[in-house]
Amino acid sequence: MKLLEVISLYYKKINSIKNINFKSFDFKNYHLKRIGKNNLFKEKKGSIFTGLSLLFIFCFIISIILILNFSISYQEIISASEDSNSFNYVIENHNKNIPVLSKVVISKLTDDVIKNHNPSYDSREIVKDEIQKKLEKQEEYYQLKNGINIENEVLSVYNGKDPFHINVKTLVNAKKGKESYSNVVESVVSIEGLKDPLPFLMCREHPTLIENGTKIDYNDALSYYMVKNGLLNPKIYENATGSLIIRKCIYDPYKIHGEGYCMKNCIDNGYFHESADGSCYLCRLEGKGSCYHYGLEVFIVPQPKKNINGNITEKSISGSDHVLFNDHYPGNIVEFFKKDDISEILVIDDSHRAKYGIL
Ligand SMILES: [Zn+2]
Numbered sequence: 006m007k008l009l010e011v012i013s014l015y016y017k018k019i020n021s022i023k024n025i026n027f028k029s030f031d032f033k034n035y036h037l038k039r040i041g042k043n044n045l046f047k048e049k050k051g052s053i054f055t056g057l058s059l060l061f062i063f064c065f066i067i068s069i070i071l072i073l074n075f076s077i078s079y080q081e082i083i084s085a086s087e088d089s090n091s092f093n094y095v096i097e098n099h100n101k102n103i104p105v106l107s108k109v110v111i112s113k114l115t116d117d118v119i120k121n122h123n124p125s126y127d128s129r130e131i132v133k134d135e136i137q138k139k140l141e142k143q144e145e146y147y148q149l150k151n152g153i154n155i156e157n158e159v160l161s162v163y164n165g166k167d168p169f170h171i172n173v174k175t176l177v178n179a180k181k182g183k184e185s186y187s188n189v190v191e192s193v194v195s196i197e198g199l200k201d202p203l204p205f206l207m208c209r210e211h212p213t214l215i216e217n218g219t220k221i222d223y224n225d226a227l228s229y230y231m232v233k234n235g236l237l238n239p240k241i242y243e244n245a246t247g248s249l250i251i252r253k254c255i256y257d258p259y260k261i262h263g264e265g266y267c268m269k270n271c272i273d274n275g276y277f278h279e280s281a282d283g284s285c286y287l288c289r290l291e292g293k294g295s296c297y298h299y300g301l302e303v304f305i306v307p308q309p310k311k312n313i314n315g316n317i318t319e320k321s322i323s324g325s326d327h328v329l330f331n332d333h334y335p336g337n338i339v340e341f342f343k344k345d346d347i348s349e350i351l352v353i354d355d356s357h358r359a360k361y362g363i364l
């Protein structure tokens with residue numbers, strides 16, 4: 006439409022130039038005596054026509070360029086929208102969305118578990134059903150927006166090789182006209198950034214622990230748990246702190262924790278570590294302090310001590326979470342950082358000392 010308007014505007018302009026020049030031409034101001042009225046008119050008329058012809062050709066060329074440009078960009082828009090609506094593009098996008106939706110589902114389940122201090126009785130089955138529901142809502146969306154009939158069946162939610170990941174297997178079938186797709190999609194969901202539900206379940210009988218930013222303040226919840234379970238020296242874990250948000254430790258191999266300020270930084274950041282003895286994320290949701298899957302461990306840190314002089318002979322349960330919540334074996338106190346007269350300490354057994362390079 007705009008192009009037509011531009012062309013008609015040019016056409017009108019040419020006509021108006023024709024009209025103005027012919028009607029309002031002032032012959033009186035010219036030296037009519039010398040060249041004569043008719044000659045002058047013919048001469049002027051000729052040059053006006055030449056000028057008008059050039060102007061017309063110029064406008065014609067501009068119009069052609071504009072038309073070509075317009076049609077090229079119009080073609081680009083059409084092909085771009087065909088791409089974003091294309092069958093393969095929509096399926097690819099859908100498949101990429103499965104781990105995103107899965108993480109939302111797991112995060113919601115974790116929040117419920119923490120809020121209610123109530124373990125999930127079968128986290129894999131619950132997560133699987135919830136992802137299924139979310140994907141079914143998406144099916145209606147693709148049908149309405151792209152006219153593609155997508156069907157999803159979540160086959161399993163399971164542990165992969167990496168304890169920082171949860172794997173989801175989904176059968177995706179899709180159809181639109183003659184195009185069809187069928188594939189088992191394996192999605193990897195990172196658990197980094199999710200909360201650790203385990204401490205809230207282990208301390209649920211006396212839940213005085215609270216979330217404090219990316220940390221957990223245990224108050225007297227952990228010492229209460231230790232008293233209840235007849236564990237060694239509960240007092241040392243009064244007002245202990247732990248990690249709330251799952252983050253993978255950057256100090257790998259773990260032996261370098263003993264060097265410089267690595268252990269201090271690891272504790273400050275609340276990093277989690279791979280552990281064959283620690284429980285995996287899905288089992289943490291079920292309130293299991295340990296499981297047969299390859300899992301995670303994190304340190305629970307006693308309140309810093311004042312004025313420590315010499316070696317501390319005091320002992321308690323080793324501070325790795327799977328030891329405190331499941332295995333219950335003792336460790337010695339080590340100071341990993343000191344400033345002025347305040348010592349930051351850990352309770353750690355020999356095997357964990359060796360794992361983290363603390364001699
Ligand atoms: Zn670490």
Ligand SMILES: [Zn+2]
Nearest residue numbers: 285288296298
């Ligand atoms: Zn497990």
